[in-house]
Amino acid sequence: MLLRRISAVSQCLARLGSNSNRTSLLHPPLSFTASRCQYVSTSGDSAQPAVAPASGQYRDTVLLPRSKFPMKLTGQKILDRELQIQRECGFDLLYAWQRERKAKKEFCLHDGPPYANGDPHVGHALNKILKDVRNRFEVMRGRQVHYMPGWDCHGLPIELKALGELGTSGLSPLQIRKKAREFAEGAIARQRAAFQRWGVMADWDNCYYTFDGQYEAAQLRVFQDMHSKGLIYQDYKPVFWSPSTRTALAEAELEYNTEHVSKALYATFPISAPPPKLAESAEGWENAKALIWTTQPWTIPANQAVCYMPNAQYSLVKRADDSQRLVVATDRITSLAGALGTQLDILTTFTGSDLEGAMCQHPTLAGKEVPLLPASHVTMGKGTGLVHTAPAHGMEDYSVASHFKLSVDCMVDEEGRFTELAGAELQGKLVMAEGNDTVISMLRDAGALVKEEDCVHSYPYDWRSKLPVIVRASRQWFINTQSLKDKAKEVLQKVRVIPESARSTLLSMLDRRTYWCISRQRSWGVPIPVFYHRDTGDALINKHTVSHIADIFAEKGSDSWWEEPIETLLPASVLKKSKAGPVTDYIRGEDVLDIWFDSGVSWAAVLQESDPKADVYVEGKDQLGGWFQSSLLTSVAVRKKAPYKTLVVHGFAVSEKGEKMSKSLGNVVDPEVVINGGKDPSSSPPYGADTLRWWVAESNVFSEVQIGPNALNSARDNINKLRNTFKFLLGNLQGFDPRTQAVDSKDMYYVDQYLLHLLREFSMKVTDAYAEFDGGRVVRLLQNFVSSELSSFYFSVIKDRLYCDAEDSLGRRSCQTVLEEVLDGVTRAIAPVLPHLAEEVYLHAPGHDAGETVFQSGWIKSSYVWRRPGLEEAVEGACAIRDAFLSSIPGRNAAEYELIIAIEPGLFFELMESLQEEPTATFSQLTELMMASRVTLTSSLPRDLPDDALISRGSFLINLEGGVIREESAFTVAAQPTSLSRCPRCRRYTSDSPDCLCSRCQTVLQGAQ
Known part of the structure; x- marks a missing residue:
């Protein structure tokens, strides 16, 4: 069986033809696979064949690259070119164009609204560019x-910034709202202009704003639906209450200061009625005291x-220094003895549930x-095991x-001061300041401290x-999140989260x-559509009243x-329907809705389809408890499903030292x-928008993203290296028209076919990386x-053929066809990340109509016929x-050597023979790959x-038909200085005598006459 298979392969190779430009190496179902080799070159230019023309008569006969494409742009030229590209290539028209074209699929990326309270910052750039990269990719692959x-x-x-130092004193709600709207509109204008400059694709004349009447109406309709369901x-x-801004807050509106200093204390509550289960059996309960610990004495x-804690062990202990009897958790005795600086002797131990029925004297009243009551939230991590409630x-x-x-x-008002309910000694004092100190003094005077x-x-x-x-009790409007949690968790199981760890x-x-407080005591927001009875204070709110208000809004x-x-x-009609x-009899409410509710219902206001659901939401990790959650809860409440299929969670932008950006830190x-x-x-050069976009793309956006001079300089240098590659490609395609001069892949040189095979692999991997929001992998694949x-392989191999073969020869056109495919593929691959550069390259590239842009022309065009696994084995x-x-001639010029390659008869020999029909050749495909004088x-x-002669040896493994046939073949290479002379035109050692043209160059010049 093995011999028959080898024979079949030999017959296949024999059918490839007899000329040195044999076509397709192997056809399916046969396939060779092997590990990719490492392309090794020696130092300097010596490992590459000399291709520069000699001075004199042959200079103009060599086809060196020519292009007006600039290899490098610096300073103002970068900015001028990007703005020119935006105008010439219709950046402002692209979104409308793609919305109007026919497409089989739609891709919806729902924009989490940035806050309109300031200038654009680098966090905006990270978020908006990340979104735009994906959107542009989807446009290119044909989706709407x-x-x-x-x-x-x-x-x-926004309200505070708009009012500045004026405060709200003396201003009516409408005056406050007018100033806040003006401030927000100014911030929006600045942010919008920045987003456009970054190249973000959108219809910038058709955005959504949470202060728009239509949006507010949609918000109230969601509110009404949830209210009707009792949610x-x-x-x-x-609720969390901010005395400084005098409003309730949601947990998402909090920041935690880890360096906050509180006055903490241990205080006693005298046992006035011992627990019935222990009163008779325990000694000393008549003088016992419950010991508590708190960081909030003012409460x-x-x-x-x-x-x-009902199931924990507690003890009645006696202080060694003053004989005071205290009730504490048994597990906390050792720690408490150290904190109090005295020994605590255990008198008796019992279970927490035995404390049932005991009463304490309030220490200050x-x-x-x-x-004394059981509770599940009591813990033994710190304190005394007894919690003041x-x-x-x-x-x-x-x-x-x-x-x-x-x-x-x-007993605390909106400003954080004690009310008269707290008594004359405390009334009017700030609970976080002098009020706290007064309570401590009262405890001390009572002997409880x-x-x-x-x-x-x-x-x-x-x-x-x-x-x-x-934390302060007040009358507020709430969403019952407890009843939504289970369903929210259920629907989240169907949502993809990137990264999954989030x-x-x-x-x-x-x-x-636990619950979501949605009412705020401010003026700048969407009012909660409720009316209150003047006498009873009862709320009038139902589907009739809310629907009517929504229509007005x-x-x-x-x-x-x-x-x-x-x-x-x-109106009377609504009152009648409401049976009011x-x-x-009624006054309108003064509270407004939490802004997380504002933005959380955007799915209902912006996604106008019958079943609004975005393909993806993309925001920073702070939105895990913010917009991601508020959107989920409102959507689950109304229609029992998530508003998104995928969540992408990115990190924050930080300095290059990993620090949060701060004006004080500079x-x-x-x-x-x-x-x-x-x-x-000199210290802050203009980088242009594409450098900013490259920084976003190459970063690991799923962790903290560092930015600074090092990152930006690296991004700029990488783009310049890419420009150098484009310069080479465009220069060698001067005068080439792929529509009429392209060579069919089956007629190409093998190394050219092989490069198309690599290009197809590259395009598939890049496509997958974009689909995963993995810009870093895109950049790594590209580089x-x-x-x-x-650069290290293909360009080195083909330069001689590209520069010195006849202009319209099969070998040169084969190479140019591949270069055009590579140019086209790499341009499209970088377009979502670097749209300015991609469009600039496309303006210079051959083969497309004037006025067409890269984003209108589709994604990377690769063909399945480029997939030729057999080529991998041969090349x-x-x-x-x-x-x-090359390893045997370190530092020396490969072109000065001729090689004898010895391979035992077999599959590997036949593969190499397909690259060189004649036993010895100076211009075969095998010689080209060796970059030697003669092979x-x-x-x-x-x-x-x-x-x-320099002898080197090695082996190569052929893996045929998925491992059915495996053959490892040894080879030996003998390298010796060539006996041929240097051709004065191509400067390869391929001429029979000094100062004479080689046979190839003679033929080229004769054909040109």
């Missing part, structure tokens, strides 16, 4: 892209209970008793109060004002969200909530300066293909021989080799 840029326009940061409700419960006046100031505390029907009285200390810990801050927040973070952040915008009379907002009293990288240069061009496959086998030869192919070395 749906991408509508948007802006998040409401919210406190939106009003309640009085603790003690609101205490309603002390909680314990005479006559007030609070119960103030339902108005803690989410977990509130859960205990709900279960045991405790009072939830808030055991120890006071500073505690450095992570504490929530308002992300806008950068000041601490508190999925666990997404799920854990979803788990931690669609026509007039949300300013109408303040502009229109209440009779317009709440006269309009004079490490902020401004994309405007990156593109146009700074005041000092490897250009440096290894082209890479020859390269393996060449590598052995002799034989089955054994002659016995009369000269003494100066």
Whole structure:
């Protein structure tokens, strides 16, 4: 069987023809496979055949490359050229063009709206360019892209920046809103101009804005749907509250300061009624005290209970220094003894559940008793194992109060000051300042203060004002996320997350969200469409009232909530449907919706299809608990499905030291300066938009992305290397028309066919990388293909044929055909990343109509017929021989040697024979691959080799038909200085006598006469 297979291969090779330009090496189903060889060259130019023309009469007969394409652009020339390309190639028209063409598939990348509160920054660049690279790729491969840029326009940061130091004092809501809108519009204009300069493809005249009336109407319709389902409700419960901005906050609006310092203390609650199960058996309960630890002393006046863990062990201990009896968790005794500086002797030990029924005396409120209650949130990591519980100031505390029907009285107002409910001693004092100190003094005076200390810990801050927040009970509007979580987790199982590691973070952040407070006490936002009864305070809100308000907003915008009379907002027809009293009984609400709800319903406002669902959302990792989550929850609430098929989560842009960018540190990288240069061009040169785009593409965007001079200089240098390659390609295609002069692949030289085979592999890998949002892999594939496959290998091999063969010879046209395919393929491969450079190259490239742009002409064009695995064996086998030869002449010129290649008869010999029909040749394909003067192919070395012959040996493995036939063949190469002379035209050692043209050059010149 093996012999028959080898014989079949031999017959196949024999049928390839008798000339040295034999066509297709092997046809399916036969296939050779082997490991790719390493292309080795010696130092300098000596390993490459000399191709420069001699001075004198033959100079003008050599076809050297010519092109007007600039190899390098610097300074202002970069900026002028990019802007010229944008105009000439219709960057502003591309989105509309692709929307109008017929396409079988649509690709929808839904834009997470950036916040309209400032100038464009490098984080914007990272996000927008990452999106644009994918969109341009999809346009090129024939899909109709749906991408509508948007802006998040409401919210406190904009309101504060718009008002500056004026504050809101004396300004009406409409005045505040007018200033905020003007500020947002200015920020949008600056950001839009920057995005366009970066080359981001979109219809910039048709964007979405969360302050647009139509958007606001769509938002209210989602609100109404959720309210009708009972998912939106009003309640009085603790929320994160910012005293500095006087509004409720969602968890996504918090920043955690790990260096925050709190006044922490140990305090006692005297046991006024011992636990029934222990009162008779335990000694000393009449003087026992529950010991608690807290970092928020100001909350003690609101205490309603002390909680314990039912299944944990607790002890009644006696202090060695003052005989005070304390109830603490048994596991915490050792740590507490160290903290208190005294020995704690155990009197008795019991289970937490045995504390049921015990009562404590409130330490600062005479006559007030609070119960000891079981709770699951009590932990043993720190503290005493007993938790002071103030339902108005803690989410977990509130859960205990709900279960045991405790009072939830808030003694703190919107400014963070104690109210009169806290008593005259505390009233009006800031809870985070003098109020806290006063409570500590009250505990000390009552004999309840055991120890006071500073505690450095992570504490929530308002992300806008950068000041601490508190937890405070107030009447707000909430979304019941608890009822949505299970379904949200279920639909997330069908969502692809890139990188997959981000999925666990997404799920854990979803788990931690107990409820979502969506009401804000501000003016700049979408008003919650609710009316309140003047006397009872009851809310009037239903599908009739909300739908009517949505219609008004669609026509007039949300300013109408303040502009229109209440009779317009709440007409008689709506009151009748609502079975409500006269309009004079009602006043309009003053709260606005959380901006995360604003942006979270964008799927309903922007994706107008009957079943709106984006192919992908692409945002930074901070959106795992932000826009990704709010979009998911609102979509699941309304239609029980996710609004996206894929989530792409990228990291943040940081300095080259890995630091967060900060004005105080002076490490902020401004994309405007990156593109146009700074005041000092020597330190801040203009890089242009493509350099910024290359930085995005080559970075590992799934981690923190570093940017600075090193990264930008590297990006610029890599682009210049690429320009050099394009210069070479374009120069050698001068005068070549692929539409009339291209050579069919089956008629090409084998090395040319092989390069097409490599180009097809490259195009498939690049396509996969783009589809995975892996720009870094795209760049690596591109750089490897250009440096290894082209510059180090193919360009070196073909220069002689390209420059010195006859202009219209088969060999030269074969080579030019491949160069045009490579130029076209590499141009398209880099186009999504470097659209300015790609279009510039396309303007110079042959073979297409004037006015056509690269983005209108499609993706990389590769043919299945280019896939010729057998070519890998023939060409890479020859390269393996060449590598052995070159390693024997380090630092010397391969062109000065002639070779004898000896291979035992077999498959490998027949493959090499297909590259050189005659036993000895100076212009065969095998000689070209060896880059030598002359090559002799034989089955054994002659016995009369000269003494100066350099011998090298090696082997090559042929793997035929997936391993059915494997043959490893040994080869020997004898290299000796050539006896031929240097041709004065091609400067190869191929001439029979000095100063005479070689046979090839004679033929070329004779044909030119």
